[in-house]
Amino acid sequence: xxxxxxxxxxxxxxxxxxxxxxxxxxxxxxxxxxxxxxxxxxxxxxxxxxxxxxxxxxxxxxxxxxxxxxxxxxxxxxxxxxxxxxxxxxxxxxxxxxxxxxxxxxxxxxxxxxxxxxxxxxxxxxxxxxxxxxxxxxxxxxxxxxxxxxxxxxxxxxxxxxxxxxxxxxxxxxxxxxxxxxxxxxxxxxxxxxxxxxxxxxxxxxxxxxxxxxxxxxxxxxxxxxxxxxxxx
Amino acid sequence: xxxxxxxxxxxxxxxxxxxxxxxxxxxxxxxxxxxxxxxxxxxxxxxxxxxxxxxxxxxxxxxxxxxxxxxxxxxx
Numbered sequence: 001x002x003x004x005x006x007x008x009x010x011x012x013x014x015x016x017x018x019x020x021x022x023x024x025x026x027x028x029x030x031x032x033x034x035x036x037x038x039x040x041x042x043x044x045x046x047x048x049x050x051x052x053x054x055x056x057x058x059x060x061x062x063x064x065x066x067x068x069x070x071x072x073x074x075x076x077x078x079x080x081x082x083x084x085x086x087x088x089x090x091x092x093x094x095x096x097x098x099x100x101x102x103x104x105x106x107x108x109x110x111x112x113x114x115x116x117x118x119x120x121x122x123x124x125x126x127x128x129x130x131x132x133x134x135x136x137x138x139x140x141x142x143x144x145x146x147x148x149x150x151x152x153x154x155x156x157x158x159x160x161x162x163x164x165x166x167x168x169x170x171x172x173x174x175x176x177x178x179x180x181x182x183x184x185x186x187x188x189x190x191x192x193x194x195x196x197x198x199x200x201x202x203x204x205x206x207x208x209x210x211x212x213x214x215x216x217x218x219x220x221x222x223x224x225x226x227x228x229x230x231x232x233x
Numbered sequence: 234x235x236x237x238x239x240x241x242x243x244x245x246x247x248x249x250x251x252x253x254x255x256x257x258x259x260x261x262x263x264x265x266x267x268x269x270x271x272x273x274x275x276x277x278x279x280x281x282x283x284x285x286x287x288x289x290x291x292x293x294x295x296x297x298x299x300x301x302x303x304x305x306x307x308x309x
Contacts, residue, residue: 002271010273017295019274020283025300040298046288048280067295074293195280199298209300 006060009067016071017043024199025209038209040202042195043070049192051092055179055206056163066180069099086112089192097142097188104181105155106169107145111189127200129212136200136211141182142189144169182206 003009013019025038041054041063052070054063073095081087090112097110125138146169147155158164159176166174167185177185186201203211277283280296287294 004272004274007273013274013295017293018277018283018287018290019295019297020277020280021297021299022280023300024298037300039300042294042296042298044284044294044296046284046292046294048284048294051293071293195296203298203300 003058003060003063006063009060009064012064012067016067024203024211038203038207040199040207041066042199042202043067044195045192048195050187050195050198051191052096052187053183053198053202055183055202062180092191093188096184096191100181100184100188101148102151103154104158104177104184105147105151105153106175106177106181106185107148108142108185108188109145111142127204127211130210136204137197138205139186139190139193139198139201141167141185144175144185146171146173147175179206 004013039057041058042050043052043066044050051074052066054066058066073092077088077091077095080091090110093110093112097108101107126134127136127138128134144167155175158178158181161178164176164178165182167177167182168174183202183206186198186206190198190201200211203209274295277286280294283294283296286292
């Protein structure tokens, strides 16, 4: 279950990546029980632009497959773009749209051009800390055209996967998509965005975990009991 | 006096060999994990450290965003 303890994964990751981790969310301790807790893996360029993400815990095989995919796709992108950053971004977004089509059966048009950005987290479309502090923008994914009939089986499989959520296409039809499919959907429009812009849409938008700067939240189910205990003690 | 010294040196040598063999055996039994997280991946202290190292070594960066306990095997 622990993908990062797998020697094959470790060998590959050590060869192609330098790794680190950050705590971006909290978990609650209710009484003596821990609630919540999750993980998202980001594969980035050294300047923090996101090439790929894996939302949620995965097995070693999936981790290795996705890590290999991002390395190979980035290598090809460097070769094709010949030093042109815009061409590299377009290549990566097309690759995500293609993976969404072939592995999850849904067709989207990758966004290969970024409109001007107000760079403002203060609007209503913002992921916020429980205290109300704005942390990251809500990123709109590219509209879905519909299913690719050649990969309908993959679509059905993705829709039945654990944690699959319903998303609507341009004609108002609903399609089920698992976490990895939703990550490709997001990255077909926002790949090569900075990690601090994307993480809210992955951690809160896909995984449903509240992002926060707060440490562990301790909740007593019976606060009056705790109060009485304190008073008594 | 000389035989005693010889025996002492031999005993020391034997003890050294024993300690070396023991440590080699321990290393062989230790799983290929690193740090205190029980993973096969080496983690830099911060994403910035990882990014600096990646730039130097011409690698990519892998960042884990976690909420909760990183040491829980179900998370990764």
